[in-house]
Amino acid sequence: MSAWDDLDDRLRPAVEASTREFTRVRPQLEAVTEEMRRSISAIFDPSDLRPLFVTARTKTVESFRDKASRILAPTEPGAVPALVFPDPLRNLTDLVGIRVITTLPHEVDLAANLIKRQRQDFDCRGDREKDIGSIESGTYGYSSRHLIMRSIHNDVVRRYQQALDPDSKAGGSYLFEVQVRTVLAHAWSEIEHDIRFKASNPKAWSPYFDRQFTGTAAMLETVESAFAELHERYETVTGFWDEAGEGSAPLTPNRIRHVWKTLLPHVDRKADDNWGWAAELLAAHGLRTTLELVALLQADTITTVRRALDHRYSPGPDRLLDDMLLWHYGQRHIDLTAEAPDAESTPRRDSLQRRMRSMQNYRALQENTR
Known part of the structure; x- marks a missing residue:
């Protein structure tokens, strides 16, 4: 049942008049x-942030009538209730x-803050995190950032205002809503809205x-957290290859541990957390920067070395790094x-010699099978 269906008959004429006017304009x-969609979308053109898409919608006549029909509870029994939006x-x-x-x-906040900074075109009149099921309440639901923006001296808005009221002075300022959310939250909210809020028969609800x-x-939150962690790891790893930035960082024991646990978290050191041994091994070959270490620890080479030595036990970082340098x-x-x-x-020396012979035999075998 909609608010219009339950509306007091004494309020219907006012809502019908507003609905007719809305239909006209x-x-x-x-x-x-479309002007607001185009303007918001253009904000991201010169930025590094690229939303998946920017969409827009104008409220339907049916939705307008239903929202215009919302009422406040009467203060006295039998009194005429008041409309929540007397001039919708x-x-x-x-x-x-x-x-x-x-x-x-994390891009939700970046996008919202970028929009709010466009003060030559817009004025932000409201900003809140809207979620159905908040962290504070211990429940789950989709979250989105809701901004109330006001256009400034916009000619398209002026034409609308003149159509709405030809006798008024059209200033070109208009309040509209911008929702910023992730694609997963967007999909969840669309499905939930269709089923929960558009259900025509409340008796069919379970x-x-x-x-x-x-x-x-709950699954959505877990997946988003996993994607966020994956993105953070990707940003860290690509930074290792920046020759002028992270890639030039010197290989201290702590740095080596950080790089290793980022690239190979599944190959953990089971003993103490002192990585001085690794710094000494790398320094013996003049490897002193982050970029040189990540170039050494290539996944395909690690796989090849594992096959060549056919390890009886999964090697830890100390053995695997030693084998990579030997390779x-x-x-x-x-x-x-x-x-x-x-x-x-x-x-x-004896152990290294045995391992090197295994590597040489593996290489020879691979050459013969080509």
Whole structure:
């Protein structure tokens, strides 16, 4: 049941009059909608932030009538209730709605703040985080950033205002709504809106629907967090390859640990957290920058080395780094990091020699099968 269906008969004439007026000027308002969409979309052209898409909609006549029919509870029994929006064409701020859809959660705030900074074209009159199920309440639901923006001296808005009231002075200022949310939250909210809020028969509703929506919202939050973590890792890894930036950072033990745990978090050090041994191994070959370490730790090479040595046990960082250096530098790695050939005991040299022979045999086998 809609608010219009339940509306007090004494208020119907006023709502019908507003609805007729809205129907008359709606074509001009659609032009305002497209102008606002174009203006908001253009904000991102010179920026590094690229929303997936920017869409817009003008409120439908049916939706307008329903919202204009909302009432306040009467203060006295039997009194005529008051309309929440006595002049809906001027009271409602969502007749024009813009949606900015981003990929990742952190981009929501970036997009909203970028829009708010366009003070030559817009004035932000409201900014709130709207969610159905907030963190504070311990529930789940989609979240979006809702901005109430006001256009400034816009000619398209002036034409709409003149159509609405030819006798008034058209200033070109108009309030409209901008919603900014992620693509996953957008999909969730669209489906939920269709099922929960557009259900024509409330008797067909089941409490299990609420349970399912809560469950999908929880999964949505988990997936978004995973994507956010993946993006952060990607940004970190690409920074390692920046020769003039992160890539030039020197390889201290802490730096090596950070790079390793970013690139190979599944190959963890089981003993202490002192990575001085790694710095010494790398320095023996003159490898002293982050870029040189990430170039060494290429995934396809690691896979090849694992196959060549057919490790009985999954190697930890110390063994795997040693093997990678041996793969790249061969006998030089042995001479630089093992005991002298004439030492009384040479366990490390012997182990490296055995591993190098396995690598050589693997390489020869791969060459013969080509």
